[in-house]
Amino acid sequence: MKEIIGVLGAGTMGAGIAQVAAQSGHEVILVDLNATQLEKAKSNLDKALTKLVEKGKIDATEKEAIEGKIRYASEISEFSFCNLIIEAIVEDLGVKHKVFASLEEIVSEDCILASNTSSLSIASIGSVLKNANRVIGIHFFNPAPLMPLVEIIPAVQTSEETLSKAVDLIKSWKKTVVVCKDTPGFIVNRVARPFYGEALRIYEEGIADFATIDWAMTHFGGFKMGPFTLMDYIGNDVNYAVTESVFQAFYYDPRFKPSFTQKRHREAGYFGRKTGRGYYNYAEGTTLPLPTENEELGKQIFNRILVMLINEAFDAVFMQVASREDVDLAMTKGVNYPKGLLAWADEIGLKNVLAQLQALFDEYGEDRYRPNPLLKRMVG
Numbered sequence: 001m002k003e004i005i006g007v008l009g010a011g012t013m014g015a016g017i018a019q020v021a022a023q024s025g026h027e028v029i030l031v032d033l034n035a036t037q038l039e040k041a042k043s044n045l046d047k048a049l050t051k052l053v054e055k056g057k058i059d060a061t062e063k064e065a066i067e068g069k070i071r072y073a074s075e076i077s078e079f080s081f082c083n084l085i086i087e088a089i090v091e092d093l094g095v096k097h098k099v100f101a102s103l104e105e106i107v108s109e110d111c112i113l114a115s116n117t118s119s120l121s122i123a124s125i126g127s128v129l130k131n132a133n134r135v136i137g138i139h140f141f142n143p144a145p146l147m148p149l150v151e152i153i154p155a156v157q158t159s160e161e162t163l164s165k166a167v168d169l170i171k172s173w174k175k176t177v178v179v180c181k182d183t184p185g186f187i188v189n190r191v192a193r194p195f196y197g198e199a200l201r202i203y204e205e206g207i208a209d210f211a212t213i214d215w216a217m218t219h220f221g222g223f224k225m226g227p228f229t230l231m232d233y234i235g236n237d238v239n240y241a242v243t244e245s246v247f248q249a250f251y252y253d254p255r256f257k258p259s260f261t262q263k264r265h266r267e268a269g270y271f272g273r274k275t276g277r278g279y280y281n282y283a284e285g286t287t288l289p290l291p292t293e294n295e296e297l298g299k300q301i302f303n304r305i306l307v308m309l310i311n312e313a314f315d316a317v318f319m320q321v322a323s324r325e326d327v328d329l330a331m332t333k334g335v336n337y338p339k340g341l342l343a344w345a346d347e348i349g350l351k352n353v354l355a356q357l358q359a360l361f362d363e364y365g366e367d368r369y370r371p372n373p374l375l376k377r378m379v380g
């Protein structure tokens with residue numbers, strides 16, 4: 001029997017999640033307070049499915065069937081028959097608390113209540129529930145229909161049954177599932193921090209400009225986008241907020257310290273592509289700056305950012321956030337890294353990674369560069 005899926009919030013994520021569930025054959029109820037958002041979700045779905053028809057991935061009858069599976073509504077009372085509800089509304093704990101408490105009043109005893117939050121604790125979201133063993137994190141990546149990864153996060157209250165049902169269901173949506181601990185940033189938003197943070201630090205030290213750092217990461221690392229281009233895509237408002245929240249949530253561990261450069265860009269309204277200006281100027285008639293293609297400098301930049309990423313991946317395994325395999329899967333399937341970081345570490349040699357981190361630590365004397373104990377143990 002196909003489950004009935006409720007999705008709360010028809011914004012970027014909710015609309016995408018509703019599409020994924022409908023494409024997997026479920027009846028979906030998509031609820032948003034804002035009627036315009038519902039209209040937008042409907043017309044975006046039509047566009048997305050039309051593209052799939054044009055590409056020959058589905059036919060017109062299938063398109064119609066998928067569209068027919070989603071019901072759009074403005075009241076959560078419509079969720080009463082759902083087996084799973086995925087919440088994808090504003091990232092505000094107070095609002096989520098209110099919403100989860102109201103949802104529990106409406107749904108059946110065994111309905112799973114999930115949040116797509118990127119940065120809030122699942123334990124806290126679940127704390128308002130009478131039956132908190134039904135709470136879980138189900139974290140999709142943007143755009144949800146295209147990105148294969150889903151992080152599933154059991155909270156301390158989550159039952160084994162809720163976890164296994166959620167894992168089976170999301171796997172049946174042809175997603176790559178990784179299970180991770182309810183810790184700040186889960187896997188991807190934690191392990192990826194140095195991609196931005198170390199790039200900003202290198203810029204702030206005057207080692208290279210944005211274009212050169214971007215070039216180093218795409219040219220030597222094979223990343224699809226360099227850090228500054230990517231931050232301009234994500235939005236400096238959004239990326240800065242995630243960095244700050246991870247930093248605070250880790251009790252101000254210097255490894256996650258936000259950067260003044262990014263803060264100033266955000267304060268200036270230089271959010272990136274969406275405002276026409278970020279680290280780069282996207283106004284019509286302007287050309288993007290060219291990198292200094294100095295091989296030695298480029299390799300030095302790439303290696304420094306890569307070993308910092310690897311150190312963070314080791315920390316996620318060391319602190320039991322997720323398995324080694326899942327940490328590598330998360331970075332390749334959630335944010336398109338060219339290789340898993342732990343596999344990459346093996347390839348370039350653990351001794352080499354440790355030596356580079358140790359050299360940074362010795363030079364700067366900052367905790368930010370401390371090599372992870374698991375890496376140290378493995379080198380012996």
Ligand code: NAI
Binds near residue numbers: 008034090119
């Ligand atoms: P969004 O701003 O695009 O959409 C949020 C939607 O929720 C809006 O349509 C708004 O009208 C609706 N809404 C707000 N309060 C509501 C309420 N009380 N009841 C019903 N609808 C309500 O936000 P986005 O980007 O889709 O994010 C949603 C959640 O997903 C957040 O928790 C965010 O952290 C998380 N997330 C976002 C990702 C992204 O790349 N945008 C990636 C992964 C997770």
